[in-house]
Amino acid sequence: MSNKVKRVRFWSRIKTRSGAWLRQKWQVLADADTSPQQVALAFAVGTFISILPTPGVNTLLAVLAAFLFRLHKGALLASLAVWNVVVVAPFYALSHLIGQAIWRMVHVSAQATAVPNPTTTLAIGFLLGNFIIAVFLTSTSYAIVRSSVAAYRQKSNIN
Structure with a gap:
């Protein structure tokens, strides 16, 4: 596997994890009782x-x-x-x-x-x-x- 493919996979995993984390925090904030x-x-x-x-x-x-x-x-x-x-x-x-x-x-x-x-x-x-x-x-x-x-x-x- 080339270095380029490894880098792409790494950043796609980071984006997916951080995106899911941000979505979760946004949902908590937007679903508040206020x-x-x-x-x-x-x-x-x-x-x-x-x-x-x-x-x-x-x-x-x-x-x-x-x-x-x-x-x-x-x-x-x-x-x-x-x-x-x-x-x-x-x-x-x-x-x-x-x-x-x-x-x-x-x-x-x-x-x-x-x-x-x-x-x-x-x-x-x-x-x-x-x-x-x-x-x-x-x-x-x-x-x-x-x-x-x-x-x-x-x-x-x-x-």
Whole structure:
């Protein structure tokens, strides 16, 4: 048996196992006793927490939010898994670009004479862009998860 055939078989087994595992976790999440809105809300809150620049603290914030607001813990932790450091890193670069573009427009029109601290300008621009991206991704993830859970439940009730 050639090496190429061995590699193909290996990756097909990995894909099958991981696909079955993901399907099983999705079914547990979608079959929860809560409404699709509650599952989507928990996922959206987890998305917002994950996108904000709080590395290392986001898990603590998510657990705290789950208990304070009685959110679906599985959906909240699933969102933390989806929005991990590798996925979020490009959004940090994008948030810097967006925030700096907006901050320059606001700052130039408001104070053309004062020279601000460069660190403050960078931080405000980054946080502004990050907040805009977090709100966008939060609302988008809410809509996607809500419609996906509702469609899954409707499909499973029909069949």
